[in-house]
Structures are given as C-alpha cells and as structure tokens.
Amino acid sequence: MTAIAARTTVTSSPALDGVREMAPAAVGVLPFATMIGVAIGASPLSDLGGWISGLIVAGGSAHLAATASITVGAGFLATVVTALLINSRSLIYGALLAPSLRTQPRWFRWVAAYALVDQLYALASSVVDRSDRYVRSYYLSAMGVLWSTYMLGVGAGIVLGPVVPASLPLSLAIPIMFLSMVTPGLTDRPARVAAGVGLLAAIAGAALPAGTGMLVAIVAGTAAGAVAERRADA
C-alpha cells in the first residue's frame, strides 16, 4: 500500500492511477472469473442469465457459491443465506470506508457501495485521505477495470466451457477454487478451527434436507472460530 500511495502521488490523473493500480488485481481475477463462467455453463442457469447475475450479485465468491448451490440443488433459502454470508464481509468494508466517504455525493456512495469487493476496498482504503474528486475518479476507474475484466472472464468461461471434453472432471475445479480461497486465511488457530468445523459439519450434514446442512455447517464453523478466539484470548 505504501508503494501504491507513492505512485499515486507522482501521477496527476486519478483515473489513470485507478486503472494502473487495479490492472494487476484485475488480471488476477480473470482465471477466477473464467472458472465461474465454466461453472455457469455446467449449471441449470441460462448462459445469459448466469452472465448477467455477475452484475446482479456483485461479488465473485458469492456469484460462484450461488451458482454452485443451484447446481447441487441446495434449497432457495440456503442458497440465498450462503451467498449473503459470503458477501457479508463487505459490511465490515463499508463500516471502515464510510467515514471517508461521508462528504461524497449520494449517487457516488450508492455506486461505491454496489461495487465494494475485496480488491476495491484494498485500493480505495489507500487513497481515502485524498480529495473527494480524486477518490471519486480513482474509485470509478478502478471499478471499471475490475468489473469489465470480471464480466469478460465470466463470458469467456461460458463460451469456452462446452469446448472442453466432457471426460474432464472440471466440476472438481469448484471445490479446489474454494480450497485455494480458504487456505491463505488459515493463519491462526480460530480460522483453522472455523474452517475445520465448517468442512466436517458440511460433510456430516450433507444428507439434511434443502441444503440446510450447509447453513448448520456455517453457523457451527463460525461459532467454533469465535469460541477458539475467546479461548486464545483468555
């Protein structure tokens, strides 16, 4: 973030700064978005509907989770709650960014809230001390780069998915993607306990009706992580 701040000080165009800083993160999103597109192609969702839902859900992990839940036949409520819980970390991002955005126009605060995903939060939090105009241009350009790349990637995955031979067990890519997303965060005991309990509870509860096993697993894992943290603090 220090490097980002240093670079943004040198250049004068906030829009260019936003594009330049977001470009590496957008490239990193591309394979993830493509795999989501492949998952959409293998799901009961229509291609167009699945693609547009990327803009509706506004969050890659939740988009994938909702698509995956639909594919495995999880219940309506379980799917909604699962996707919302995944996006719930943006509650914290919103709480942290809100004081710096209070003086921005209302329309921009709505747009900022809509697009607030991990990468945008990380970049926006590094420039919040700049002028309102700078933050606005920076955020909008970074958002444009990230979201256009994401939607292009999802579209590419949908188009390329049917070309891939059916004998390839591509559906395995989805749990591996989730695994790749969870492992970097397992740096402390509470996180490992939350993940371990969540994993085992989901397997144990797989036979529960309407995908409720997933909800039970999430609640159990989150509670176990909180208990582990309390014990570590005691």
Added chain:
Amino acid sequence: MRDMLLMSIVGGGTLAMRSVFIVGSARLPASIERTMRHAKPAILAALVGSFLAGGGGISLEGVVALAVAALVALRGGGMLTMIAAGIAVAVALPL
C-alpha cells in the same frame, strides 16, 4: 426465473449490507464484527465439504483431487496450478 429471483435477492441483500454504512449512518456492533471474521473460512470450507459429499457419499475422486491441490498450495502453487494438478490426478487415477 426462480434462479434469477434468487440472484436478485442476493444482489439486493448485498447492496443493502454495503450501503447501510456507506449511504446510511449505521455502525456495526463490535461483538458482531468480531464474530463475523470467522464466517469466511467456515463458509468456504463448508462449500468444499458440500461438494465432497454432494452425491450422497464422500467422493473419493474429490478427496484425492483436493488432497493433491492442498499439497500444491503448501508448496506455494496458485489457484490455477492447484486446479490443474487436482484434475490431472483425478483423470489419471482409476477411481
């Protein structure tokens, strides 16, 4: 139609969560914020588990693929390498 309704509810709920602090003036209670930190690993791991056991029993092919992917991750491999290794092993082994 049902699936698009589902996606719309998720999108609406997400926007509501994000805007409550940025557009509104609410503040999150510290205790909830603290507990929610543990939701992400629990959710992602639960998704892995639900895929492993999705067919009614635990998929041996899935377990092996995930184990290989985890090994790749431990050796510093990225997501695409993990996926390629996991799928390659699942294809190669007569499971």
